Amino acid sequence: MTHAKGARIRVRGLQPAQVLAGLAGIAFLVVGIIGFTRTGFGDFAGHHEAGFWRFSANPLMSLVRVVTGVVGLLLAFGSGRARTFGWLLFIGYGLLFVWGLMIDGLISSNPFATAGNPMDLGPADTWLHLGVAALGLLIAVLPARRTILVPEDETVDEPTVVERHTDHDADRVVTSDERPRRRSFLRRDHDERGPEVTREERPPGLAH
Known part of the structure; x- marks a missing residue:
């Protein structure tokens, strides 16, 4: 088993937040630019009839959206x-949402x-800003997503226990007594041919 000294945890790759x-x-950038094309730059903080569906738009709010974009x-280039x-x-x-509630009269007192209403906020804009605040919190x-970096030169290997089997029979030295004896050629020939053959080969004068 290998353990790492000095292992570090780092952010890995492109993150969902990015x-x-x-x-x-x-x-935000696209909506802000479209807002400028619809309202122009006149009456910068006033009311404009041109908007997006139920959402209001004036040059000041379009500028805020462009800056946000x-x-x-x-900031999206880093986690x-x-x-x-x-x-x-x-x-x-979130502050724009609360301000919109004050402007719409949903909050009794409006200290501002x-x-x-310099941004020409309407009820639809107020609830849209609540959704944007929730997106920001998300x-x-x-x-x-993180990954663990392990330096190669700082890894420490634990000693591994290896079972060693010794074969005593393989290591034993064969002695001279245990070596197979060689039989002579004549002895081997005598054993193979038998006693009868040997008796017949003797000279006649030596036969008993």
Whole structure:
């Protein structure tokens, strides 16, 4: 088994928070540019009839959306920066949501009543800002995909126990007593031919 000393945990690859931050930045940038094309730059903080479906738009609000989109695209290139963008969305558009509730009269007291409605916020815009704040919170708290980096020169291998079997029979030295004896050629020939053959080959004078 191998253990690593000095292993580090790092963020791996493109993170979901970065993807959402980039998509949100593109959406805000596109909507802000379209808003400028519909309202122009006149009456910068006034009321304009041209909007998007039920959502209001004036040059000031379009500028806020363009700035939000640019910031989102810039901060989407890093995991930590994307989460920072999420917190900015949550705080900024959360405050716009509360301000919209005050303007619409859903909150009894409006301490900013003297400021009027410079962004031309309507009921639909108020609830849209609540959704944007929720998206920002999601971007900020999304878990990151991480990986463990193990330096190759700092790995330590644990000693491995290897069972060693010794074959005593293989290591034993064969002695001279245990070696097979060689039989002579004549002895082997005598054993193969038998006693009768041997008796017949003797000279006649020596036969008994």
